[in-house]
Amino acid sequence: MTDKITIEIDGRACEAAPGEMIIAVADREGITIPRFCYHKKLSIAANCRMCLVEAEAGGRPFPKPVPACATPVSDGMKVQTRSPKAIDAQEGTMEFLLINHPLDCPICDQGGECELQDVAMGYGGDVSRYSERKRVVEDEDLGPLIATEMTRCIHCTRCVRFGAEIAGVRELGATGRGETMRIGTFTAVAVEHELSGNVIDLCPVGALTSKPYRFQARAWELTGRDSISPHDGVGANLRLHVRRDQVLRVHPNDNETVNETWIADRDRFSYEGLYAADRLTQPMIKRDGAWQAVAWGEAMTLVAERLKAADPATSGWWLAPNATLEELYLAQRVARGLGVADIDSRLRQQDFRDDAVAPLRPWLGCTIAELETRRAILVIGSDLRQEQPLLAHRIRKAALAGAGVGCVNPLELELNHAATQLVVDPAALPAALAAIAKALDCAPEGAGAALIAAAEPDEAQRALAELLRAGEAGQGGLVALGALAVAHPDYALIRALAETIATTSGCALGWLPAAANSVGAHLAGALPQVGPGGVALERPGRALDAMLAEAPRTLVLWGVEPDRDLIDPARAMAACEQAEFVVACSAFRSPSLEAGADVLLPIGAFAETSGTFVNASGVWQSFQGAVAPPGEARPGWKVLRVLGNLLDLRGFDYVSAAGVREELAECCGEAVHDNAARAALGALEPRLAEGGLARVGGVPIYALDALVRRAPALQRTAMPRAALALYLHPERAAALGLEEGAEATLSQGGRTLDCEVRLDARLAPGCAWVPAAVAGSERLGAQIGPIEITAAGAQRG
Known part of the structure; x- marks a missing residue:
């Protein structure tokens, strides 16, 4: 069986892979087929019917036009995209889609770059035969990032499929049937996950648009400029839209090896920080x-x-x-x-x-695209979705493809895929890694020799060791260190233990760089x-x-x-x-x-x-x-x-x-990136003593750098553990005599701070989460370190 077959589209011979859809072959060959619901990164829905074409296979024509997005090719197939039968079907579909669509192009932000406008000009009539009342849909407030005009929605379901398939967060869905079908949230909550803004690009009409950009300019007034995201280590490719020397919005540029066709919300909306009131404009x-x-x-x-x-x-x-x-x-x-x-x-x-x-030229340990092909991934000290939205998306794709994913953190992460999570006290992180190393039969040597020798792996630690062994038997694994590991008082010890684990399990050692x-x-x-x-x-x-x-x-x-x-x-x-x-x-x-x-x-x-x-x-x-x-x-x-x-x-x-x-x-020159230590490191003693309470100051996703901290729309989103407060496990709070909403006095490094208590069962009992890089957090000490907590007004013994 050959890898390629030959089909004919509009009289042109085209090579295709068996089972490939007609529309994908046409796109590759530069043949235009109109569509609304189809997107190269989403599953096939075939619900807009705009891509109907005439086709025949084995010398026998299909009895009626077929959707190009959902019809697989076969050897010798002939396809007509502009035959009278195909055009009639496309024009009929276009007329149905316009029945309920409002004629508000002059005030619609999508005007001038609207897929519906373009296709209507090419395949629609100049006069509507519809004379009944058009439907009106009440808009839903989806939060500070996405503006809604749901009367314009044509039910392509791109936004719904994006949430379920790409973001892994089903915040949008379709309810009702026929004319009563509605796209919205199920529970009247905002759409604010870290990749939510991509639905703006996906929407083929003006139903979902950028709220910060709303009514700022027309598409033809904007000039595009290519750029690179200045936030995390992915370096997402961006397209800045500029008018009168001002950035008005940001869209993604496609780059399959970096960000595919997606960008995180902080890449999309952080440009607002450029126009903050406290810009420094003079020496x-x-x-x-x-x-x-x-x-x-x-x-x-x-x-x-x-x-x-x-x-x-x-x-x-x-x-x-x-x-x-x-x-x-x-x-x-x-x-x-x-x-x-x-x-x-x-x-x-x-x-x-x-x-x-320490390594002189550290890096991720593989290409960004290769993350999807790893068979085992162990992430140490990283709130993945908050720190690395686009890398988290790649790891989700690996998990969906069957990879084993494990995480070792002071909190249980809110992941959107299956993972084995080990939640440990901050002070116990080196010991937990030593136990995983011992479960892998690592020799007790190097910086963590004493910890490995003394370790007694439990069931969860053995499970993570087995996960890495499975990666060794497959296409390789990755042991990656995140921002919480880097900020740890025992980072040198953690890095050495991670390298031991990676070397013994046959995995690559990686680093998730937090900054651009x-x-x-x-x-x-x-x-x-x-x-x-x-x-x-x-x-x-x-x-x-x-x-x-x-x-x-x-x-x-x-x-x-x-x-x-x-x-x-x-x-x-x-x-x-x-x-x-x-x-x-x-x-x-x-x-x-x-x-x-x-x-x-x-x-x-x-x-x-x-x-x-x-x-x-x-x-x-x-x-x-x-x-x-x-x-x-x-x-x-x-x-x-x-x-x-x-x-x-x-x-x-x-x-x-x-x-x-x-x-x-x-x-x-030809310098090669390498995460391996340049020489053996002598024994290290943990600095953070076990048994006590340790403050962990995770940096919220929209507090990472000066630009995002000044982006008003991002600052109005409700992200987990972002507000200045003391987040405690309920058992630890009870032991300290604290309850939800109480005031506590925090003492760290000779400095004190009073703040509200919030309970979070996802945290390790020995973890006191107080976010870093937010207003008020500068009054405490190191991002991770020992802390004392008492009820506000109480005397410390």
């Missing part, structure tokens, strides 16, 4: 405690003089891991040109004990022990924890808000206050920067600068600026170029961001 200098706007020349001269005069041994640079590759590379060039070695972009990490042996350029930061040399190209430095500088313990006298912040972006915001702000001179290069003028900085330099944000992001699988993705930065703000790489020249550093004569990128590419 500013603090004089006598008051901020004054100054010219660029004055500000840059002052910065150059102070940096040149500063002692390199007492200077530090904190770089945001979502800065562009060019900015990170130039920033470390300026710093090291001044003799400064204390440079770090790992802002949400507190354990650096393995820096001497975390992988790129290693290549750019934005770490104290790593230079450009991801090479080890002979004389490494101090990591972030050392700079927080002993504050630098001169500090440069690049795209960093110290009260939101660091592992321990209280210590970060204290370091800024203790420093003699602080320069903050930022797109925003936040209260923490105004309090801690001496000079503010405005730099362009996402969409306002050219640059490159390196995604989780090591793919370099470059983009151009779509709009100009506001006011006097300038692209970051240009600011660093000027600073390098003012400091009399050699080689800062770049003409474009592409020139910077090419220079770094030469440094990287």
Whole structure:
């Protein structure tokens, strides 16, 4: 049996795979067949009937037109898409679809790019024969992201199928029959899952549109600009729609190897943050405690003089891991040109004990597309759907294909697929991994030797070990470390145990980078022990924890808000206050920067600068600026170029961001990404003692970076465990004498905070979940660490 067959469409010979649908073959050959319900990523519904064509197989014509989306091809089949019979069927279907559709194209946001408009022009009549009353459907409020005009709905069910098949969250469904059929939520709740905005792109009419974009512009007024998402490590491909130098909406660009045809809601709606009221638009200098706007020349001269005069041994640079590759590379060039070695972009990490042996060029461990083919995946320390929406979608596809998925976390995740979940206290995470390693018959050696030797695996830990063994027997597995693992006080020990588990089980070791350029930061040399190209430095500088313990006298912040972006915001702000001179290069003028900085330099944000992001699988993705930065703000790489020249550093004569990128590419050469430790790590003792209560500060999905924190629509969504509160397991709350809605006093790192108690049975008993990166959380200590809790007003013993 051959792999290909030949069919004929409109007289053209076409190759096809046996069982392939007619419409898929036609699309590949560039032959237009109208459709509404069909979508290449969704199951076949065949309910709009717009794709009716005339066909014959084996020399015998089908008795009536057949739906091209639901008719498989056979060898020798002949298809006519424009025959009188096909056209008559298509025109009849179009007339039926328009019977109840309102004539409100002039006020519809979909006007000008509407599939119904286009198909009606090609296949519809110019006069309607329908003279009865049209139906009217009451609109449902689906939340702050999606606007509804359900009278326009033609019941294609794309949105329903997307929720069930892609997102794994059935928030929308169809009720009723015939003319009384309605698309809506079953329980009158908002549609706010992390991929919900994709239904806007899927809707072929104006029934579901973007609420933030509503009535902003017409489609023909917009200019499209390609870009890359600045948030997580996927690097979703975006299409920015611009009018009058302003980004008005964001759509996905197709890229099968990265984001397929989907984007997360924070990729789609975060552009609103570009127009926040606190945008920094002028250079500013603090004089006598008051901020004054100054010219660029004055500000840059002052910065150059102070940096040149500063002692390199007492200077530090904190770089945001979502800065562009060019900015990170130039920033470390300026710093090291001044003799400064204390440079770090790992802002949400507190354990650096393995820096001497840690991998120099870490990555996901496989391509993003390959996640779907893994037969076993163990995720350690990650709230997957909140941290990595698009990677979670890929892992869901793997699970649906039969892969075993396991998770080890301080909470039970709200997943949309089958998974084996092990919920452990934060302090018990290293011991739990050691038990899995022992169940895999790992030799007790390396950093976790003592824990492995003492481990007694329970049934759940043995189940995870068996899951990984199944992956070894199939197409391979993956052991991946997430943001909660990276933030753990024992991350070095956790990473070593994860590598032991991966090596013994025959799986790859992976890392789920939380920021857009975390992988790129290693290549750019934005770490104290790593230079450009991801090479080890002979004389490494101090990591972030050392700079927080002993504050630098001169500090440069690049795209960093110290009260939101660091592992321990209280210590970060204290370091800024203790420093003699602080320069903050930022797109925003936040209260923490105004309090801690001496000079503010405005730099362009996402969409306002050219640059490159390196995604989780090591793919370099470059983009151009779509709009100009506001006011006097300038692209970051240009600011660093000027600073390098003012400091009399050699080689800062770049003409474009592409020139910077090419220079770094030469440094990287043929560098290969690798997650393996460079040498064996000696025994490590856990820092977080078991038996006590540990605070876990997960970063909510819409608090990840400065841009999403300023996007109004995203901030109005109701995501789990996002509000500042103390979330406790009911048993632990009862033991502490606390109940739902009570006020509790939290004490961590010598700091206190009063907040409301909320009960959550998904949490481990030893976990006190207090979200990080939200207003008020800066008053506590490290993102994960010991914490004391009492009822508000009670005395601690």
